[in-house]
Amino acid sequence: MKKLLFLFSILTCIQVAVTSCNNDDDAPTITPSRDRGEEALAAEAEIVTYLETHFYNYEEFETPSADFDFRIRIDTLAGDNAGKIPLIEQVSSKMVQDRIDEDVMYKLYFLRVLQGEGDQPKFPDIVTLSYEGRLLENNFLFDASNVPTQFDLTGTINGFQDAIIEFNGAGDIGSNPDGSASFENFGVGAVFLPSGLGYFAAGTAEIGSYEQLIFLFQIYAAETGDQDLDGVPSFMEDLNGNGLEEDDDTDGDRLPNILDNDDDGDGRPTRDEIEIDDDGNITFPDVDGDGIVDYLDSDS
Numbered sequence: 392m393k394k395l396l397f398l399f400s401i402l403t404c405i406q407v408a409v410t411s412c413n414n415d416d417d418a419p420t421i422t423p424s425r426d427r428g429e430e431a432l433a434a435e436a437e438i439v440t441y442l443e444t445h446f447y448n449y450e451e452f453e454t455p456s457a458d459f460d461f462r463i464r465i466d467t468l469a470g471d472n473a474g475k476i477p478l479i480e481q482v483s484s485k486m487v488q489d490r491i492d493e494d495v496m497y498k499l500y501f502l503r504v505l506q507g508e509g510d511q512p513k514f515p516d517i518v519t520l521s522y523e524g525r526l527l528e529n530n531f532l533f534d535a536s537n538v539p540t541q542f543d544l545t546g547t548i549n550g551f552q553d554a555i556i557e558f559n560g561a562g563d564i565g566s567n568p569d570g571s572a573s574f575e576n577f578g579v580g581a582v583f584l585p586s587g588l589g590y591f592a593a594g595t596a597e598i599g600s601y602e603q604l605i606f607l608f609q610i611y612a613a614e615t616g617d618q619d620l621d622g623v624p625s626f627m628e629d630l631n632g633n634g635l636e637e638d639d640d641t642d643g644d645r646l647p648n649i650l651d652n653d654d655d656g657d658g659r660p661t662r663d664e665i666e667i668d669d670d671g672n673i674t675f676p677d678v679d680g681d682g683i684v685d686y687l688d689s690d691s
Contacts, residue, residue: 424592434585507578508562512613515625550588
C-alpha cells in the first residue's frame with residue numbers, strides 16, 4: 392500500500408479534469424483545476440475547524456500502560472469527551488511553499504507527541520516508520536503500514552516530507568528474539584495536510600480531488616540519502632539551501648543534482664571528482680583553483 396504516499400508525476404503545469412461531453416461534437420469539456428492560492432485558504436479553514444473540534448489520546452501518552460502501543464487516536468469533542476483539550480491548542484505549525492506556485496504558502500499543522508531521541512532526518516533521507524493515512528473529512532483509512540517500513544522522503548508527497556523532518560527517530564535500536572528490530576524512544580506525531588501539499592486535483596481511487604489528509608506516524612530510524620549513488624549525500628546537493636530537491640540543477644540538463652551522477656555535465660562521473668577516505672569523510676577538490684569544486688565545475 393506504499394504507493395499512495397508516492398508523489399504523482401506532474402505532466403503539465405495546469406492539471407485538468409474532464410467533466411462532461413459536448414453534445415454537438417462529442418469533444419470533452421475541460422475544466423481547469425482550482426486556483427492554488429484560493430484552495431490553500433479553503434484548506435486551512437477546513438483543517439482549523441477540524442483541529443478545533445477534535446482531540447487525541449494525550450492522556451494515554453501521559454501515563455502509558457504496560458501494553459500501550461504509542462499510537463495516536465483522534466476523536467470528536469462531544470459527549471463524555473467534550474472537556475478534552477482540542478488539537479488546535481496542541482499542534483505546532485510552519486510555513487511551507489507550494490511546489491507549483493511559489494507565491495502560495497501553506498500553514499502546515501503538525502502534532503508533536505514525542506520528539507524521538509535518535510537521528511533527525513533531512514528532506515532527502517531514507518526513513519523507517521509506520522503510519523496511517525486518513526481523509527480529514529470522514530476519517531476514512533486509505534493507507535497504512537503497521538510494521539516498520541522504509542521510505543525515500545524524496546518519493547513521498549510534499550506535506551508528508553515537510554512534517555517528517557521535524558521529528559527524530561528512535562534513541563535505542565535493538566533486536567527482538569525473532570531477529571526483527573526493536574525501537575525505543577522513537578518519534579510519534581501527526582500531520583494535517585492541505586490538498587496542495589498532497590494530491591490536489593489529481594486524487595486517487597480512494598482519495599477525491601482537493602481532499603485534506605491526516606497522517607499519523609511513528610518514526611524509528613533515518614539514513615542519509617544518496618539517490619544517485621554519486622558519493623555526495625543528497626542533502627549536500629541542495630546548493631541553494633531551500634530544502635527542496637527539485638530546483639538544483641548545475642548543468643541545466645533538467646535532472647536535479649540529487650538524481651544526476653555527473654552534476655556538472657563534463658562527462659566525468661561525480662564520484663571520480665570527489666575523494667572519500669576509509670572513514671567516509673568527503674573531500675571536494677578544486678584543481679583549477681577557481682573557487683568552484685571540481686564536481687560542479689564543467690571546465691575543471
